[in-house]
Amino acid sequence: MKELSLNILDIAKNSVKANADEVRITLTETDDIFKISISDNGCGMKSDFLATVTDPFSTTRTTRKVGMGIPFLKLAAEQTGGSFNIESKHESEYPDSHGTVTEALFYKNNVDFTPPGDIISTVTTLIQGSPDIRWIFTHTVPNGEVTLDTDELKAVLGDVPLDNIEVIMWITDFLREQYSDLEYSFT
Numbered sequence: 468m469k470e471l472s473l474n475i476l477d478i479a480k481n482s483v484k485a486n487a488d489e490v491r492i493t494l495t496e497t498d499d500i501f502k503i504s505i506s507d508n509g510c511g512m513k514s515d516f517l518a519t520v521t522d523p524f525s526t527t528r529t530t531r532k533v534g535m536g537i538p539f540l541k542l543a544a545e546q547t548g549g550s551f552n553i554e555s556k557h558e559s560e561y562p563d564s565h566g567t568v569t570e571a572l573f574y575k576n577n578v579d580f581t582p583p584g585d586i587i588s589t590v591t592t593l594i595q596g597s598p599d600i601r602w603i604f605t606h607t608v609p610n611g612e613v614t615l616d617t618d619e620l621k622a623v624l625g626d627v628p629l630d631n632i633e634v635i636m637w638i639t640d641f642l643r644e645q646y647s648d649l650e651y652s653f654t
Contacts, residue, residue, distance in 0.1 A: 469579050469581070470583065471573075471584055472583060472585050474536070474540045474581075475589050476504070476576040476589045476593065477539075477540075478505045481567075482505065482509050485510045485511070485566075486509050488508065488600055489508050490505065490506070490602055491506045491603045492593075492603070493505075493506075493605045494607070496575075496609070498550075498609060499576060499634075500574060500613065502571070503540075503570065505569045506567070508565065510565060511561065512557055512559055513560075517555050521598060524605075537569070543571070544571040545597070547574040548574045549572040549573045550572045552569075553568070576582050582654050583653050584653060586606065587642045590602070593612075594638060598628055598629035600617070610649055613649065614645070615638065615641070620634070
């Protein structure tokens, strides 16, 4: 993929498909590294499927026989000298603590580092597409942090749905302001 925001979108959509009602997207960035962590409380994966999930020919999709999201993320991280890890607990074995955590670490000074891309559009697309999920977004950079928790928005908005276009536009502006205050560049 041409930018990491598309990988984030793809992996977070897996959380939606796993019936998660809470998804955390945590980005941690220093001058040298960019780390993505996506965790959810969805149904999780059974250990036999988890063992094959980084294989592009392993997928739960019925519309095609390949699943490229996780393998592409793993490859992109490892090409920079970074790492990839995925852990999952299936609801049949862990009825009270199931879900999946996907982490990828990238070294930014490597020529193969993929730029972050349009993180704001990724977050707003996820919220607009699945407004009933609690989305918790945190991006920590050397000089500060950008955050958004949709439960806080819901408490203020009351009956106004998160997928209302005016709310999505406000979320976009809210995130853009936070990044602007930190003088953050997505390249």
